[in-house]
Amino acid sequence: MEGVVLLGIGLLMGLFGGLLGIGGSVIMIPALTLVYGENQHLYQASAMICNFFVAASSLAAHWRAEAFVGSVLKRLIPGAVAGVVLGAALSNCRWFEGGNSFRLARLFGGFLVYVAAYNLWKFRPKPAERSGQPAGSEFIRGLLAGGIGLLTGIGAGLLGIGAGTVSTPLQQICLKMPLRNAMSNSAAAIVSMAWLGAIYKNATLAEHGIAWVESIRIALWVLPAGMVGGYLGGILMHTLPKNLVRGIFAVVCLIAAWRLLTVQAG
Numbered sequence: 290m291e292g293v294v295l296l297g298i299g300l301l302m303g304l305f306g307g308l309l310g311i312g313g314s315v316i317m318i319p320a321l322t323l324v325y326g327e328n329q330h331l332y333q334a335s336a337m338i339c340n341f342f343v344a345a346s347s348l349a350a351h352w353r354a355e356a357f358v359g360s361v362l363k364r365l366i367p368g369a370v371a372g373v374v375l376g377a378a379l380s381n382c383r384w385f386e387g388g389n390s391f392r393l394a395r396l397f398g399g400f401l402v403y404v405a406a407y408n409l410w411k412f413r414p415k416p417a418e419r420s421g422q423p424a425g426s427e428f429i430r431g432l433l434a435g436g437i438g439l440l441t442g443i444g445a446g447l448l449g450i451g452a453g454t455v456s457t458p459l460q461q462i463c464l465k466m467p468l469r470n471a472m473s474n475s476a477a478a479i480v481s482m483a484w485l486g487a488i489y490k491n492a493t494l495a496e497h498g499i500a501w502v503e504s505i506r507i508a509l510w511v512l513p514a515g516m517v518g519g520y521l522g523g524i525l526m527h528t529l530p531k532n533l534v535r536g537i538f539a540v541v542c543l544i545a546a547w548r549l550l551t552v553q554a555g
Contacts, residue, residue: 292510304521314451334487336450356472373483375442398552460475
């Protein structure tokens with residue numbers, strides 16, 4: 290029965306990821322918490338593994354679309370790699386140790402409120418999308434891209450998320466980046482840092498009394514269904530009304546946020 294539940298979580302993770310171009314851990318971690326109770330360090334370690342493979346599977350499509358912006362990636366990726374190590378180290382600090390891991394769950398709940406608000410904000414009438422290179426001098430663009438990468442990595446390491454929900458809107462707002470380019474850059478950043486975050490977090494699970502094989506076991510169940518869900522979500526993206534999907538997703542995020550924000554110490 291547990292395998293069936295994990296497959297179902299993987300399917301939902303991939304489905305929403307394919308529909309909205311988001312990291313599947315935004316669904317995976319709250320779903321695991323709702324079903325099995327709070328165990329944030331374990332869920333984050335497993336989600337980081339999934340983040341790498343899910344994002345890697347999308348790179349070929351972004352490459353064919355010629356959607357990467359190299360001038361941004363050369364600053365975004367180093368910042369993300371540094372940030373994911375810092376974020377993962379922060380997640381292991383004393384404030385989140387042992388029975389205090391519920392604080393990570395509550396932090397994730399707060400993040401989901403932001404995700405829901407961002408998706409609801411997307412209902413507004415959209416202005417014409419700006420194209421071309423980010424505004425400002427090359428030096429300022431480089432600083433902004435590096436800062437966005439650092440924040441993306443910290444979010445990924447601290448919460449176990451792919452952090453596309455951090456990187457994509459920040460690129461759009463700060464760098465005036467068209468959506469498809471911002472999403473492509475985010476996928477490249479996730480692949481570049483997720484493997485390192487996964488190794489670091491799984492290697493330190495013993496500090497919390499958790500065997501790393503448990504994280505691997507969850508990932509092995511979730512990933513195959515996640516890949517199938519991602520494929521189906523990519524198809525449905527072009528058939529279902531986008532605002533309907535966004536609305537459902539925002540409601541799901543708010544329900545999960547309420548559960549995570551009210552979780553008690555184990």
